Amino acid sequence: xxxxxxxxxxxxxxxxxxxxxxxxxxxxxxxxxxWFQQKxxxxxxxxxxxxxxxxxxxxxxxxxxGSGTDFTLTISSLQPEDFATYYCLQLINFPxxxxxxxxxxxx
Amino acid sequence: xxxxxQSGGGLVEPGGSLRLSCVGSGxxxxxxxxxxxxxxxxxxxxxxxxxxxxxxxxxxxxxxAVQGRFRISRExxxxxxxxxxNSPKTYDTAVYYCCTSVGGGGTMDGHCGQxxxxxxxx
Numbered sequence: 001x002x003x004x005x006x007x008x009x010x011x012x013x014x015x016x017x018x019x020x021x022x023x024x025x026x027x028x029x030x031x032x033x034x035w036f037q038q039k040x041x042x043x044x045x046x047x048x049x050x051x052x053x054x055x056x057x058x059x060x061x062x063x064x065x066g067s068g069t070d071f072t073l074t075i076s077s078l079q080p081e082d083f084a085t086y087y088c089l090q091l092i093n094f095p096x097x098x099x100x101x102x103x104x105x106x107x
Numbered sequence: 108x109x110x111x112x113q114s115g116g117g118l119v120e121p122g123g124s125l126r127l128s129c130v131g132s133g134x135x136x137x138x139x140x141x142x143x144x145x146x147x148x149x150x151x152x153x154x155x156x157x158x159x160x161x162x163x164x165x166x167x168x169x170x171x172a173v174q175g176r177f178r179i180s181r182e183x184x185x186x187x188x189x190x191x192x193n194s195p196k197t198y199d200t201a202v203y204y205c206c207t208s209v210g211g212g213g214t215m216d217g218h219c220g221q222x223x224x225x226x227x228x229x
Contacts, residue, residue, distance in 0.1 A: 032210065034209060034210060034217065036152070038152070043220060043221055043222050044144070044152060044204065044206075044219050046209065046216075046218070049211070049216070049217060050212060053212060056214050087151065087152050089152075089154075089209060091209065094157075094168045095168075095169075095170045095171065096142075096157075096209070097154065098151060098152045098154065099151075100151055101152075
């Protein structure tokens with residue numbers, strides 16, 4: 001199975017900060033990666049697909065980059081509604097595997 | 108607007124059976140691959156399985172942890188996705204989400220239902 005390692009596992013940031021979350025795959029996955037946001041008690045919401053394509057309706061402050069084994073989710077200016085847990089997901093091989101999550105908390 | 112409405116969760120004894128359902132609207136259900144994802148209490152997301160669209164063969168793939176015990180099916184005429192859970196184990200306790208194609212780039216892709224809690228306990 002492909003292992004997805006996210007870092008950091010948690011971070012504290014202030015409104016307006018630039019936030020970067022990384023995800024590393026245990027083997028190359030091309031651009032077959034998605035990013036999801038999840039708030040407590042809510043369903044996951046996809047933000048990014050194909051490593052860098054923005055889901056329709058998602059604010060442009062979210063962006064994704066990377067290919068192969070190293071990927072990044074960036075929030076250019078953190079907003080109050082962005083405090084949540086973020087997960088990466090590889091889609092090149094079964095079983096699909098999620099990263100362990102990054103919890104973004106208020107500083 | 109894509110909507111996925113889930114039902115069927117609850118308490119089930121180890122070794123019993125339970126069926127979860129997910130009804131889709133706002134998109135052409137027939138052509139969309141569908142996934143189940145779960146989340147154990149206080150844990151991260153875990154992929155459970157996927158079923159192809161029937162025009163693409165309708166086959167399902169599963170995570171090793173549920174292979175041989177769970178079965179994903181779809182009834183396109185009812186716009187319904189199902190997860191049949193047989194012989195559940197205590198570690199299957201989780202909130203289960205149905206999702207439209209988690210990797211696709213269409214406007215209907217990457218959406219998940221509200222989730223349904225399954226508790227496996229005697």
